[in-house]
Amino acid sequence: SAMAQPQQQQQEGEQRCLNSELWHACAGPLVSLPAVGSRVVYFPQGHSEQVAASTNKEVDSHIPNYPNLPPQLICQLHNVTMHADAETDEVYAQMTLQPLGPQEQKEPFLPIELGAPSKQPTNYFCKTLTASDTSTHGGFSVPRRAAEKVFPPLDFSQQPPAQELIARDLHDNEWKFRHIFRGQPKRHLLTTGWSVFVSAKRLVAGDSVIFIWSLVFSFLCSYLFFFFGKIHRILGTDYFIHLFRNDNNQLLLGIRRANRPQTVMPSSVLSSDSMHIGLLAAAAHAAATNSRFTIFYNPRASPSEFVIPMAKYVKAVYHTRVSVGMRFRMLFETEESSVRRYMGTITGISDLDPVRWPNSHWRSVKVGWDESTAGERQPRVSLWEIEPLTTFPMYPTAFPLRLKRPWPSGLPPLYGMKDDDFARTPSLMNPMMNFPGLGAPPWLQPSFNPSMF
Amino acid sequence: SAMAQPQQQQQEGEQRCLNSELWHACAGPLVSLPAVGSRVVYFPQGHSEQVAASTNKEVDSHIPNYPNLPPQLICQLHNVTMHADAETDEVYAQMTLQPLGPQEQKEPFLPIELGAPSKQPTNYFCKTLTASDTSTHGGFSVPRRAAEKVFPPLDFSQQPPAQELIARDLHDNEWKFRHIFRGQPKRHLLTTGWSVFVSAKRLVAGDSVIFIWSLVFSFLCSYLFFFFGKIHRILGTDYFIHLFRNDNNQLLLGIRRANRPQTVMPSSVLSSDSMHIGLLAAAAHAAATNSRFTIFYNPRASPSEFVIPMAKYVKAVYHTRVSVGMRFRMLFETEESSVRRYMGTITGISDLDPVRWPNSHWRSVKVGWDESTAGERQPRVSLWEIEPLTTFPMYPTAFPLRLKRPWPSGLPPLYGMKDDDFARTPSLMNPMMNFPGLGAPPWLQPSFNPSMF
DNA sequence: ATGTGGGCAAACAGCCGACAA
DNA sequence: TTGTCGGCTGTTTGCCCACAT
Numbered sequence: 048s049a050m051a052q053p054q055q056q057q058q059e060g061e062q063r064c065l066n067s068e069l070w071h072a073c074a075g076p077l078v079s080l081p082a083v084g085s086r087v088v089y090f091p092q093g094h095s096e097q098v099a100a101s102t103n104k105e106v107d108s109h110i111p112n113y114p115n116l117p118p119q120l121i122c123q124l125h126n127v128t129m130h131a132d133a134e135t136d137e138v139y140a141q142m143t144l145q146p147l148g149p150q151e152q153k154e155p156f157l158p159i160e161l162g163a164p165s166k167q168p169t170n171y172f173c174k175t176l177t178a179s180d181t182s183t184h185g186g187f188s189v190p191r192r193a194a195e196k197v198f199p200p201l202d203f204s205q206q207p208p209a210q211e212l213i214a215r216d217l218h219d220n221e222w223k224f225r226h227i228f229r230g231q232p233k234r235h236l237l238t239t240g241w242s243v244f245v246s247a248k249r250l251v252a253g254d255s256v257i258f259i260w261s262l263v264f265s266f267l268c269s270y271l272f273f274f275f276g277k278i279h280r281i282l283g284t285d286y287f288i289h290l291f292r293n294d295n296n297q298l299l300l301g302i303r304r305a306n307r308p309q310t311v312m313p314s315s316v317l318s319s320d321s322m323h324i325g326l327l328a329a330a331a332h333a334a335a336t337n338s339r340f341t342i343f344y345n346p347r348a349s350p351s352e353f354v355i356p357m358a359k360y361v362k363a364v365y366h367t368r369v370s371v372g373m374r375f376r377m378l379f380e381t382e383e384s385s386v387r388r389y390m391g392t393i394t395g396i397s398d399l400d401p402v403r404w405p406n407s408h409w410r411s412v413k414v415g416w417d418e419s420t421a422g423e424r425q426p427r428v429s430l431w432e433i434e435p436l437t438t439f440p441m442y443p444t445a446f447p448l449r450l451k452r453p454w455p456s457g458l459p460p461l462y463g464m465k466d467d468d469f470a471r472t473p474s475l476m477n478p479m480m481n482f483p484g485l486g487a488p489p490w491l492q493p494s495f496n497p498s499m500f
Numbered sequence: 501s502a503m504a505q506p507q508q509q510q511q512e513g514e515q516r517c518l519n520s521e522l523w524h525a526c527a528g529p530l531v532s533l534p535a536v537g538s539r540v541v542y543f544p545q546g547h548s549e550q551v552a553a554s555t556n557k558e559v560d561s562h563i564p565n566y567p568n569l570p571p572q573l574i575c576q577l578h579n580v581t582m583h584a585d586a587e588t589d590e591v592y593a594q595m596t597l598q599p600l601g602p603q604e605q606k607e608p609f610l611p612i613e614l615g616a617p618s619k620q621p622t623n624y625f626c627k628t629l630t631a632s633d634t635s636t637h638g639g640f641s642v643p644r645r646a647a648e649k650v651f652p653p654l655d656f657s658q659q660p661p662a663q664e665l666i667a668r669d670l671h672d673n674e675w676k677f678r679h680i681f682r683g684q685p686k687r688h689l690l691t692t693g694w695s696v697f698v699s700a701k702r703l704v705a706g707d708s709v710i711f712i713w714s715l716v717f718s719f720l721c722s723y724l725f726f727f728f729g730k731i732h733r734i735l736g737t738d739y740f741i742h743l744f745r746n747d748n749n750q751l752l753l754g755i756r757r758a759n760r761p762q763t764v765m766p767s768s769v770l771s772s773d774s775m776h777i778g779l780l781a782a783a784a785h786a787a788a789t790n791s792r793f794t795i796f797y798n799p800r801a802s803p804s805e806f807v808i809p810m811a812k813y814v815k816a817v818y819h820t821r822v823s824v825g826m827r828f829r830m831l832f833e834t835e836e837s838s839v840r841r842y843m844g845t846i847t848g849i850s851d852l853d854p855v856r857w858p859n860s861h862w863r864s865v866k867v868g869w870d871e872s873t874a875g876e877r878q879p880r881v882s883l884w885e886i887e888p889l890t891t892f893p894m895y896p897t898a899f900p901l902r903l904k905r906p907w908p909s910g911l912p913p914l915y916g917m918k919d920d921d922f923a924r925t926p927s928l929m930n931p932m933m934n935f936p937g938l939g940a941p942p943w944l945q946p947s948f949n950p951s952m953f
Numbered sequence: 954a955t956g957t958g959g960g961c962a963a964a965c966a967g968c969c970g971a972c973a974a
Numbered sequence: 975t976t977g978t979c980g981g982c983t984g985t986t987t988g989c990c991c992a993c994a995t
Contacts, residue, residue, distance in 0.1 A: 139768045316801075340773065638966095
């Protein structure tokens with residue numbers, strides 16, 4: 048019975064340091080956080096979308112305009128902290144941003160700004176709970192491959208083979224489960240302790256659980272990987288895991304709730320109007336004074352990734368040509384927490400909100416999706432979300448849309464590409480309009496290395 | 501077993517019309533909402549306090565100033581809707597305010613603006629739950645007087661006397677309880693159905709429940725009371741209640757949670773800075789354009805009643821003299837949901853935040869409390885929260901603080917009071933500074949009737 | 954390979970009066 | 975008057991396997 052009690056290590060107030068692997072696993076394979084210190088592009092418009100999704104209220108029309116707030120702000124990302132809601136375990140990130148002046152925007156890219164985003168953990172599994180899993184009648188049926196991959200091995204000389212598993216959640220609470228291999232045919236089960244977890248987290252059939260086999264001193268591990276990279280490559284990852292597996296291993300446990308019909312959350316703190324105004328005013332004030340501001344990014348609340356690495360933005364907006372009729376692919380998360388690509392066709396390029404946010408790249412691409420189940424996929428995407436295909440357009444564009452960009456003259460063409468190769472709609476005609484006085488763009492600096500993209 | 505199931509009448513989205521009596525009972529005896537259509541004074545500073553209390557974050561110093569936003573706005577209250585959080589049953593109110601121009605501020609008071617605030621229901625009881633009440637081992641022990649007052653009478657000819665009670669909560673969900681009178685000595689108990697309620701509302705020992713015996717058509721009842729006031733006075737209230745008791749009665753059920761150590765709620769939607777900015781910017785924008793804005797008032801989240809009837813404000817600020825050393829009484833809510841008065845002495849009169857909110861009446865009075873358990877009571881209060889005593893000050897004031905008010909000359913003195921009778925600190929010297937161009941104040945209009953206060 | 958259901962024992966929920974504060 | 979407890983059912987929880995998919 049003591050086994051069934053989770054040892055709640057109540058650490059109210061500020062979370063110390065949330066496990067990054069677990070956070071990313073819960074956030075999903077498509078979510079990546081820009082590196083601390085890197086430059087990012089912040090979209091008030093996208094931020095607004097997130098608030099609208101959280102409050103279930105569309106942005107009202109009588110919200111004042113902030114004419115000095117451009118549709119995107121180039122910022123330095125000073126701080127990123129990962130959080131999880133104490134009640135629901137919903138993951139979110141807090142970011143501290145500082146708008147940059149023209150000088151800083153122009154500086155060449157740093158290595159961290161070009162690095163690959165953090166990946167999903169390797170030794171993990173994610174299972175969508177069945178009715179049996181969440182019922183009080185029984186325990187949790189562990190898929191065989193999953194158990195073999197992420198759980199410590201059982202002693203099969205015993206009958207039945209069993210062990211006690213201890214897993215930690217995002218709040219560093221400990222959950223104990225009896226892991227047993229029994230039944231006819233044999234299968235892995237979590238019995239004692241499981242229902243306590245289900246009721247504490249209020250899980251229902253359709254929600255998912257994630258188990259990760261992690262190394263406690265993963266930072267030390269990374270350190271060793273860095274210095275002994277060659278040894279690692281020779282001996283393989285398993286050797287390194289083996290080094291730590293005996294003492295310092297740990298099982299992590301996260302949840303991901305099904306996309307239930309959102310409960311109306313009128314927040315009872317601040318009206319949604321005030322929230323929208325607050326977000327805009329905070330950004331406008333920060334932009335005017337070049338001071339820091341703080342935002343919350345809630346990856347599962349809305350499909351609006353509104354803080355984008357600057358390198359990704361620059362590549363997509365300036366180094367990719369798109370036109371109406373062009374085919375593209377875009378990544379989506381599957382039900383099983385992996386990714387798949389959906390195909391579509393660009394049907395238009397225009398401002399999402401020409402009145403409030405003219406000349407914004409936010410969701411400037413109107414698209415149609417190939418598959419008939421496309422009702423749930425957005426009809427508008429941003430340039431950096433899609434991978435245009437280099438094949439011919441599906442059908443010829445109604446009009447060419449090929450305008451000569453007002454690129455600073457006298458500069459060498461980019462990567463063997465001529466100016467004429469860029470296609471722009473009128474609204475996208477001058478992408479530099481928000482960087483007054485900006486001279487040679489950063490990606491024209493000698494240190495800029497396009498091959499790193 | 502069907503008895504134990506609450507009939508959840510899920511009405512997602514907008515609440516229709518919450519029961520006002522129940523809302524007020526849950527909000528507590530000190531909470532009153534201004535009348536729709538009346539003029540009120542809105543304090544951004546107090547609103548800010550509520551956001552700070554909700555987010556557990558003090559207002560940061562680098563939030564921009566809104567120099568055009570006065571510390572108090574005279575507004576018309578266009579709409580008030582009562583709400584209850586779907587998760588926690590926490591009560592809150594949504595108000596739509598519209599800042600008024602000088603002309604409208606000056607208009608004479610309407611009857612609704614001078615009416616008494618809504619009272620607590622009469623036929624109700626509130627009990628703080630014991631360990632036995634919340635334990636799964638037993639039911640709910642109903643205090644005898646409470647049961648006799650608010651529950652329908654039992655048939656004592658039966659052995660044991662018992663009946664089924666049906667009560668409705670703020671969300672209009674139905675809860676059924678078996679009410680039985682048994683034991684040695686005899687007592688009233690709620691048995692079947694009680695534990696379902698306790699676990700559904702997640703009640704713990706220390707929380708309170710409120711039962712109200714209400715009339716469904718209370719508006720009709722008020723209507724009759726109004727027209728047949730004399731008959732009512734002759735026949736007595738019981739006659740009127742009897743008229744409706746047979747068919748249209750209903751039992752209401754609310755909860756009030758103990759003041760547990762507040763769970764940190766970083767909201768995960770918007771940073772507390774942005775919320776503060778949002779509140780200020782929304783008010784400033786509304787003030788500049790004389791347009792409506794919406795606020796949420798959360799009476800139990802913080803002791804900051806930041807929307808005050810204008811009449812109450814005017815009376816306290818202009819028609820009450822206070823000085824350092826003066827004794828006063830102030831109402832507080834007791835644990836048992838009734839009120840008691842605490843005594844204190846005014847120790848100073850000054851701005852709470854001279855930098856950000858100069859010349860504000862919000863919590864401008866520094867006080868000391870008589871009782872040693874005063875640690876939990878605020879050291880600063882607003883003028884309209886206290887009842888100054890007309891007795892002599894406890895100790896003579898260090899300096900007179902008696903300044904001649906710059907009252908418009910040529911007007912008759914107020915209610916036989918001479919100008920000299922008003923005592924003001926320098927910061928409160930000119931209470932009209934926020935009403936530029938204001939002539940004779942509303943309380944000088946012939947229709948203003950001070951006896952209604 | 955894994956979801957569901959019957960059988961069964963142990964644990965818990967929940968109704969009762971006794972007692973004491 | 976009312977909070978808590980021991981006694982005593984009836985229901986639920988939860989571990990086991992069989993069986994079906």
